[in-house]
Amino acid sequence: MNFSRTLFPLTMLLLSGCVVGPDYQKPDTALPAKxxxxxxxSSESVALNPWWESFRDKRLNGLVHQGMAENLTVQQALERITAAEANVIIAGAGALPNVGLSAEGNVSGQDGNYLRRTSTTGASHSESKSLNAGLSASWLIDFFGQYRRQREVANASLDAAYDDVGVARLAYLSDLVSSYVSARYFQEALALNRKNLVSRRETLKLTNEIKEAGAASSLDVLQAEGLVNQTLANLPALETGFHQSANHIATLLGVPAATITSSLIKGSSQPMPRYSTRTGIPADLIRNRPDIRAAERRLQAATAQIGVAEADLYPSIELGGSIGAARNFNTRVGNLTSWSFGPTLSLPIFNGGALKAQVKVARSDAEQQYLTWKSTVLNAVEEVENAQTALIRDYQTVAAQRKVVETFDQTLVLARESYRGGASTILDVLDAERNVAESRLALATAIRQLARDYVSLNVAIGGGAEIGASTVVVSK
Structure with a gap:
């Protein structure tokens, strides 16, 4: 008897230390050395790198930091952390004893007249009072680690929620800075077109003067006038582009559209980065990219879910007990106390293969999460490669385009002088003006593309993902 009393607790202790299902192993995939x-x-962590400050634009810096706390997408991601934290508590509560208290009081009675057998009428009144109270407790013993796996699922999901905030923050940075770059581009394009308009009106004036002198035809005047009107027709679309970019920036900041348009109308030069970006090596992305970390945490949660499903294949024991008390106030002896205690064994015998199918589903989900993680890693490498390749060539394009602008500026000066001297036609001047206008706009477009690719490269390596984060979570 004493041996049984000793063996039973030891057996329970050993069984409670058993955890079914595979233990999580960090995933791996082949990546190039550079x-x-x-x-x-290899580069250091870029999660706190304010790469947008390379543009040296105080207005842009102010907008970025304003939106860090106000962007609605980031706020939604932060709110999901609250739900994930609550799920951790819920998962931990399952392994703890469940205690409940109940109480019930009743009062019942009868009122009315009744007819006696002696044909006399009398009044009737009766009342009964009772009180019942009970205390119950239950504890499902975690023989096969089901609740421990559930806590692992919840903790991994919480880590993923924190990483999702970084994903939302990067998306915000990319969208805001790119929209700001576009707004300044449209302002630059507007300024260039207005400058072209002044130049083309000067050409139209010169053509009229030469016509009055008898050296130009009405066709020359009409051609010059058509170029002026064409320039005027370009302005509305550029103004629309600026206002739409400004409106989108306002939305990203969590304020109504057009709220900040007036503050952006005072234009500044197009943003152009002053520093180069160190990309590190592909393996750094696994550490720096929050979407890769989130995918890995979801893989960990899916792996732990296999253990949850496998635990359902095995027996479970629940220890339960209750104590109840009852009293009837209409009797002198009305107290009654009852109690019960004992284990309940649940053993799955036949369920049509549903439990085994759940294990297969969990294993398939884990495999899908691994493939998602691997795909996320490879996409990240591709994004960095594409952005870096584009950025290197953007600098070459901008440098070459600056020389094109200088060449066509000189060509326009020579064409006008030649036209005044009668050595060339108005078509030479108009072609020169058209070349100048197109080359200047092409330079502005190249600068915008360079800035966009600079944004893409820094976002692709995970730059700035943790700026504004109050807590750094270490994966369990």
Missing amino acids: FSESKAT
């Missing part, structure tokens, strides 16, 4: 157009040098 990016194709950079050195094989």
